[in-house]
Amino acid sequence: MPKGAKYGGRKKGTPNRTTAATRERIASEADPIGFMIQIMKGEPVDGERPSLDQRAHAARWLGAKLIPDAKxxxxxxxxxxxxxxxxxxxxxxxxxxxxxxxxxxxxxxxxxxxxxxxxxxxxxxxxxxxxxxxxxxxxxx
Structure with missing residues (x-):
């Protein structure tokens, strides 16, 4: 085997078990866009109202997803x-x-x-x- 050669393991780009499980859980349970909309509207999250800064960040994030980058x-x-x-x-x-x-x-x-x-x-x-x-x-x- 040549020096530095690596055989076996995951194919390039394949996530490890922890990352794959995390992604699967997010896909099945989370609603990130709904969460950002909730923050942007100022609705309570876990019993607390989001700050103005958090609401502005959520609005910018949603705007970036809705409007393609002009470049x-x-x-x-x-x-x-x-x-x-x-x-x-x-x-x-x-x-x-x-x-x-x-x-x-x-x-x-x-x-x-x-x-x-x-x-x-x-x-x-x-x-x-x-x-x-x-x-x-x-x-x-």
């Missing part, structure tokens, strides 16, 4: 298929216009720019590889 929303920016650096330049130009016109957020513009930059790097690498291959081919005279 994860799809970006409404349509661009033509990129097949050359000129296409990428045109897309960046349209992106700058959309950003300047207030049609997209700066964070969205960064995400799109990152994608276009990735395309340009891949294009450049492929182009250099093709040029090197052409230079390495023996010339027949």
């Amino acid at each position: 994860e929303a799809p970006i409404d920016f349509h661009m033509a298929e990129l097949s050359s650096p000129t296409d990428a330049l045109n897309a960046l130009s349209r992106l700058a216009q959309a950003l300047g016109g207030g049609l997209i957020l700066p964070s969205d513009a960064r995400a799109i720019t990152h994608s276009i930059t990735g395309y340009l790097k891949a294009y450049e690498t492929t182009d250099i590889e093709a040029r090197l291959s052409a230079l390495e081919q023996p010339s027949i005279s």
Whole structure:
């Protein structure tokens, strides 16, 4: 057996018995959303009323579950298929216009720019590889 090798045990991602039992109990007996709603409304929990801070925390937690994070929303920016650096330049130009016109957020513009930059790097690498291959081919005279 190679040094440092580990055989047997649980598969990666499989919880241990205690964690599995805890999750099963929570799933069968607990109502975390109902509990947070109860706190948010200021209803007594175990005989005590929740503080204003606890109620605000519950409201924020529930709001985060109901309203998706804006950073994860799809970006409404349509661009033509990129097949050359000129296409990428045109897309960046349209992106700058959309950003300047207030049609997209700066964070969205960064995400799109990152994608276009990735395309340009891949294009450049492929182009250099093709040029090197052409230079390495023996010339027949």
